[in-house]
Amino acid sequence: MPAYNSSRTLELTVRHIPKGVAEEIILGDDGSTDGTAELAERLGLSVIRHERNRGYGANQKSLFDEALKRGADIVVLLHPDYQYDPEAIRPLIEPILKGEADVVLGSRMWGNAPREGGMPTWKIMANKFLTFVENLAFRKRLSEYHTGLRAYSARFLRAAPYHLNADGFVFDTQILVQAVALGFRIAEIPVRCRYFPEASSVGLWEGTKYGLGTLREVLRYLLHKAGILKSKLLISPPRCPCEEQQR
Numbered sequence: 001m002p003a004y005n006s007s008r009t010l011e012l013t014v015r016h017i018p019k020g021v022a023e024e025i026i027l028g029d030d031g032s033t034d035g036t037a038e039l040a041e042r043l044g045l046s047v048i049r050h051e052r053n054r055g056y057g058a059n060q061k062s063l064f065d066e067a068l069k070r071g072a073d074i075v076v077l078l079h080p081d082y083q084y085d086p087e088a089i090r091p092l093i094e095p096i097l098k099g100e101a102d103v104v105l106g107s108r109m110w111g112n113a114p115r116e117g118g119m120p121t122w123k124i125m126a127n128k129f130l131t132f133v134e135n136l137a138f139r140k141r142l143s144e145y146h147t148g149l150r151a152y153s154a155r156f157l158r159a160a161p162y163h164l165n166a167d168g169f170v171f172d173t174q175i176l177v178q179a180v181a182l183g184f185r186i187a188e189i190p191v192r193c194r195y196f197p198e199a200s201s202v203g204l205w206e207g208t209k210y211g212l213g214t215l216r217e218v219l220r221y222l223l224h225k226a227g228i229l230k231s232k233l234l235i236s237p238p239r240c241p242c243e244e245q246q247r
Helices: 010-015 036-042 056-069 086-097 121-138 154-159 171-181 204-225 241-246
Strands: 026-030 046-050 074-077 103-107 150-153 186-190
Touching (some): 056 154, 171 204
Antiparallel strands (some): 103 150
């Protein structure tokens, strides 16, 4: 759970995580000033602290590193703002458990779900446009690439050079581009979302930067695939033999 000043919604989110679905819940506190880390500890969560705010992507890097170090087979990304339904975790991990996918996205964009959940119109339109471009580039038919509810197999995370990714919001796009470039399977399930005052949300300016960053990453992928400009972000790093023995 990547968190920044999430004390108002953290407990509500944790209380709705189905019992037995997670062996451990790790919260990454990215320099919060509202007592998020202390609340997480009282709720029994494992906490990783950043002394200063390093960014959403940097928070995920720390969380993935810690989850892999602790031997996780599947890592679920869930925002602590209760915007996504924690009950969706079970169906989210099912395709990975069945060996059908390596990455599973909880899509908010099925049917009329985004409007029913209160997603702003500009976000709906931007999401659909970016997803259309990504589907063309990646030759896929997903309904959304921009969700904050995801499941990753440990196998994929070990292969993806996610440490090279940005520390900001575009990290989410980069790690999916890595999944496509490295040939991992991506699936999706429909999920409910809810927009309300306490839920964290990317504003118009940050959203614009994210959208432009996403288009840049699509271009990077196309140039890499065409052999015009190879990118280290899209090449799996060599694995240490000692790591294979540990596995």
